[in-house]
Each structure stands twice: as C-alpha cells, then as structure tokens.
Amino acid sequence: MTAAVPLVDYLVLGDDPHLVAHQCLQCGARYFDHRNACAGCGATSFERAQVARTGTLKTFTIVNFAMPGIPVPFVAGVVDCDGTSVRGNVINVEPSTDHIRTGMKLRLATYSMGQDGDGVEAIGFGFEPV
Amino acid sequence: MASDDIYILGITMTKFGKHPTLDVLDLASEATLGALADGGVSIHDVGIIAAGNLSGMGTGLGQDVQKQVGQTGIPVYNVANACATGATALRTVMMALKAGECEIGLALGAEKLSGAGMLGLAETASEATWTPKGRFGAVAPLDGRIGTASMPGVFAQVGLEYGHRYGGVSFELFARISEKNHANSTLNPLAAYTKPMTVEQIMAEPMMAYPNTRAMCSANCDGAAAAVLTTGERLKSMSSEQQRRAVKVSASVLTTDPWEEGCQVLPNINTLTRNAATQAYEQAGVGPEDLGLIELHDCFATAELVHYDNLMLCPQGGAVDFFESGASLRQGRSPVNVSGGLESKGHPIAATGIANIWEICHHLRGEAGPRQIPDATVGLAHVIGLGSTCGVHILEKSAA
Numbered sequence: 001m002t003a004a005v006p007l008v009d010y011l012v013l014g015d016d017p018h019l020v021a022h023q024c025l026q027c028g029a030r031y032f033d034h035r036n037a038c039a040g041c042g043a044t045s046f047e048r049a050q051v052a053r054t055g056t057l058k059t060f061t062i063v064n065f066a067m068p069g070i071p072v073p074f075v076a077g078v079v080d081c082d083g084t085s086v087r088g089n090v091i092n093v094e095p096s097t098d099h100i101r102t103g104m105k106l107r108l109a110t111y112s113m114g115q116d117g118d119g120v121e122a123i124g125f126g127f128e129p130v
Numbered sequence: 131m132a133s134d135d136i137y138i139l140g141i142t143m144t145k146f147g148k149h150p151t152l153d154v155l156d157l158a159s160e161a162t163l164g165a166l167a168d169g170g171v172s173i174h175d176v177g178i179i180a181a182g183n184l185s186g187m188g189t190g191l192g193q194d195v196q197k198q199v200g201q202t203g204i205p206v207y208n209v210a211n212a213c214a215t216g217a218t219a220l221r222t223v224m225m226a227l228k229a230g231e232c233e234i235g236l237a238l239g240a241e242k243l244s245g246a247g248m249l250g251l252a253e254t255a256s257e258a259t260w261t262p263k264g265r266f267g268a269v270a271p272l273d274g275r276i277g278t279a280s281m282p283g284v285f286a287q288v289g290l291e292y293g294h295r296y297g298g299v300s301f302e303l304f305a306r307i308s309e310k311n312h313a314n315s316t317l318n319p320l321a322a323y324t325k326p327m328t329v330e331q332i333m334a335e336p337m338m339a340y341p342n343t344r345a346m347c348s349a350n351c352d353g354a355a356a357a358v359l360t361t362g363e364r365l366k367s368m369s370s371e372q373q374r375r376a377v378k379v380s381a382s383v384l385t386t387d388p389w390e391e392g393c394q395v396l397p398n399i400n401t402l403t404r405n406a407a408t409q410a411y412e413q414a415g416v417g418p419e420d421l422g423l424i425e426l427h428d429c430f431a432t433a434e435l436v437h438y439d440n441l442m443l444c445p446q447g448g449a450v451d452f453f454e455s456g457a458s459l460r461q462g463r464s465p466v467n468v469s470g471g472l473e474s475k476g477h478p479i480a481a482t483g484i485a486n487i488w489e490i491c492h493h494l495r496g497e498a499g500p501r502q503i504p505d506a507t508v509g510l511a512h513v514i515g516l517g518s519t520c521g522v523h524i525l526e527k528s529a530a
Binding site: 005006007008009010029030031032033034039040058059060061062063064065066067070074076077078083084085086087088089097102103113116117118120122124125 | 258259260262265266267268269270271272273274275276277278280282283286287288290291293294301336337338339340341342389391392394395396
C-alpha cells in the first residue's frame with residue numbers, strides 16, 4: 001500500500017475521511033489553523049472536533065486565473081457543514097453556473113494529488129454534489 | 131466652527147492611470163504640494179505627516195517625500211492597512227490634531243501599480259517531497275486547491291453569499307452596477323478610465339472570477355492623494371476664503387472585524403462596515419438619508435452591492451431593490467461613486483482612502499464642475515482593507 005499524507009493537517013485520511021477543527025472549550029468557536037488562542041473569547045484550550053461531512057454551498061465563484069499548476073476554471077466556495085463554515089473547492093462537477101448554485105447539497109470527497117519522489121501520495125479534498 | 135472640530139483645509143488627487151515617466155515620489159510630491167497650495171499653507175506650517183504606500187518603497191514614503199518637499203524635522207508616521215491605508219493616514223493625522231500635538235497635519239497616500247496584475251496570488255515553488263508546512267500543515271500551496279485567495283474570487287463570493295441570503299442577484303445585476311460606475315467616470319477627468327461601457331461589453335470582458343469580469347474589477351493604476359487637516363481653533367485665524375472652502379470632518383471611524391463564525395474562512399466585510407457606519411452616523415449626528423453622495427469601496431462590482439446594505443443606505447436585505455430603484459445613480463436619492471469608483475476611476479491602493487474624500491470635498495465645495503451633485507452638504511467616504519480594516523468618514527460643507 002502506498003504511504004499517504006493529507007494536503008492539510010485538518011484532513012483525516014482512512015476509511016472514513018473527514019475534517020477536524022480545533023474547537024474552543026469555552027465558547028465552541030471552530031478553527032482549522034494552528035491556534036494560539038481563541039479569536040472569539042480569548043481562551044487558550046481547545047479540543048478536536050469532527051466536522052460534518054455533508055453541507056450546503058453558501059457561496060462560490062468560478063475562478064479563471066490562478067497560479068501555475070492549478071487547472072482553471074475551478075469552483076471555489078464555502079460550505080456550511082452543519083453550522084461550521086468550511087473553505088473548499090467544489091469538485092467532480094462541471095465548473096459552470098448551469099451546474100453550481102448556492103444552497104446545493106454537497107459532501108466531502110478526496111482525490112489524489114500524485115506522488116512525491118519518495119513515492120508518498122498526497123491526498124486533497126473538495127466537496128462534490130450529493 | 132467649534133474649536134475642537136477638525137477640518138480638511140486642502141486636498142488633492144493626481145490624475146489616476148498610467149504615469150510611465152513619474153515615480154511614486156513624483157506622484158506623492160505632486161499630491162502633497164497640491165494639497166498644501168489648495169489649503170493656502172506651506173510645509174513649514176505642517177506639524178505631522180502620516181503617509182502610506184504598499185507597492186514596495188522599502189523605506190518610508192513620508193520621509194522620502196520630506197526629502198523632496200521639505201525636511202522640517204516633524205514626526206512622520208508611515209502607516210499600512212491594506213486598501214484602508216489612505217483612510218488610516220488621514221485618521222492618524224486627525225488623532226494627532228485631536229490630541230493637541232499640533233494644529234496642521236498632512237495625510238498622504240501614493241502608489242505605482244500599473245500593470246501589477248491580479249493581487250492576492252503568490253506563487254510558491256513545489257517541493258520534491260510532500261512536507262507539511264505552515265499553520266495548516268499543508269504539503270502544497272492551498273490557493274486554488276482549497277478555495278481561492280485571489281481578490282476577484284474572494285469578493286465574488288461576498289456578492290454571491292449576499293445573493294444566497296437575500297436572493298435577487300445575477301451576473302447581469304453586477305454588470306449593471308459596473309455600467310453605472312463606468313458611466314460616472316466619463317465626467318471625471320482624473321479617472322484612469324473615462325469611457326462608458328455597456329452591460330453587454332462588461333459581460334463580454336474576460337471573466338476573472340464569476341461573476342466578476344475584468345471591467346467589474348478595480349483598476350490597478352498609478353496615483354496619489356493628499357490632504358491637509360487643521361483644527362477649528364486654527365481655522366478661526368485663517369482667511370474667509372480658507373474658512374469657506376474648509377470641509378468639516380464630522381465623523382472619522384476605523385473598525386476591524388469582530389469574530390463571527392466563518393470570518394476566518396471567507397473574510398466578512400459586512401459586520402465591520404456596518405459597525406463603522408453606525409458609529410460614524412452617531413458621531414456626525416446624521417443618517418444615511420442626509421447623505422448627498424457616497425463614495426464606497428467598489429473594489430469589485432460584487433462589493434458595491436453589499437455595501438449599500440452595510441452602510442444602511444437601504445433596509446437590511448434590500449440592496450438589490452435599492453439598486454433597481456435607481457437610488458444609487460448620480461441623479462438618484464443616494465448617488466454612489468459619482469467619481470467612477472474603483473472600477474473606473476482606479477485603485478492606487480494607499481491613495482484610495484484619501485482620493486474618495488477628495489471627491490466628496492470637491493462636491494461639498496461646489497467645485498465638481500460637470501459632475502457636481504447639486505446642493506450636496508454632507509457626504510460619506512468608505513474603504514475596506516482586507517484583513518480587515520474599515521474606514522468611514524463623514525464630511526460636511528463648511529457653515530462659514
């Protein structure tokens with residue numbers, strides 16, 4: 001089996017891929033980056049919280065210009081996963097307004113980003129239509 | 131005039147656009163000397179300078195301008211707050227005057243941005259091995275893989291999020307907002323672009339990030355703006371002409387975004403703008419219905435729509451109806467971006483927060499020529515710098 005690493009540390013791989021957030025123990029605010037303290041209440045204790053794997057598309061854009069190596073057009077958006085806003089691309093769908101609309105139901109999906117020189121495969125994530 | 135009020139005594143913006151033969155110091159000096167002359171004072175009268183420049187001087191713009199127009203030994207504050215830098219410079223000077231440190235101050239912003247391309251994208255070299263790095267433990271650059279950080283894309287999502295919440299938005303609606311601003315710029319000789327564009331032309335422009343086409347994006351360009359501020363006390367000793375042309379700063383507010391769910395996922399440019407507007411109306415003792423004109427931060431057509439709502443020019447959720455009613459047209463009840471806005475006048479970032487105040491002053495002084503808004507007595511200038519900072523200034527025609 002090929003060794004695999006997630007694109008970001010908040011993507012948990014395995015049989016049941018999902019996202020985890022740092023959740024503030026005091027106010028419940030959720031974050032995806034490494035934290036020093038809570039921007040909502042100032043507390044410094046966090047627990048790991050699993051983020052719902054399905055959600056609705058709150059907003060999106062179809063991007064036509066990007067860095068080299070990023071295929072365009074692609075759909076960038078924000079998904080409301082049961083109250084937690086998650087940034088991600090909408091994948092496995094034609095990037096056109098005929099197929100993308102706010103309010104559509106989406107679920108987390110992973111994909112291979114290829115292998116590095118050591119044969120390690122990186123796994124990215126996006127959201128695909130349900 | 132009350133002694134503790136603050137007035138704009140002199141203010142200038144350069145022509146925005148491409149200035150191949152001028153560097154940022156030429157532009158900044160032109161604006162500075164213009165603002166001093168407009169206010170009838172000299173650099174020797176100035177007690178403080180606050181200056182902004184984001185496009186890479188390396189050293190402080192304020193001191194570099196002093197070396198061109200007068201090294202008088204006064205304190206200089208070089209400030210940076212993204213697209214709110216100009217408003218931050220102005221507010222820095224205001225705070226010094228309010229604190230009694232001096233009686234006359236200069237705020238300045240200048241930029242060389244022609245041909246800068248799309249802002250917000252930074253290329254990172256790919257690695258031979260996947261190595262987690264940074265605050266997300268990422269093994270590859272995230273922009274384009276996990277959403278977008280490009281400005282047209284971020285603000286596109288801001289506009290479509292508003293549509294998701296309240297309905298009524300469409301590609302064509304945003305194009306029509308852009309059409310309004312491009313039409314307005316035909317009356318502004320200092321705008322970077324002064325040609326009208328039809329809705330069809332705007333929609334046929336290259337699509338940057340749906341629904342923002344190139345014509346719906348702020349124009350990177352060169353330009354500078356500067357303002358000379360003084361206290362009401364000092365103004366009393368000045369000429370009747372200076373008193374007549376002085377414009378009162380009846381509100382000056384800077385806010386940042388308070389934490390809300392999702393605000394670190396997609397920048398929330400709404401709450402901090404609404405907070406700034408609320409404070410500004412309170413400070414000035416005026417309401418949105420009193421504004422003769424509004425210059426708001428249309429960095430993208432999608433942004434203009436949400437700011438109708440954030441600045442409370444319409445009931446909450448009513449921005450589409452507000453635009454459809456014609457209220458934001460130059461002949462409407464709340465004219466918005468009669469200068470042409472960032473989409474057509476241009477957006478030399480650090481200059482923008484002063485240039486939009488210049489536009490308001492120009493009308494309040496009755497000096498705006500063919501684009502004059504008749505009988506304008508109060509106006510509002512708004513900027514957003516992502517990160518975020520919001521600056522709102524309310525200006526009032528001098529009673530003198």
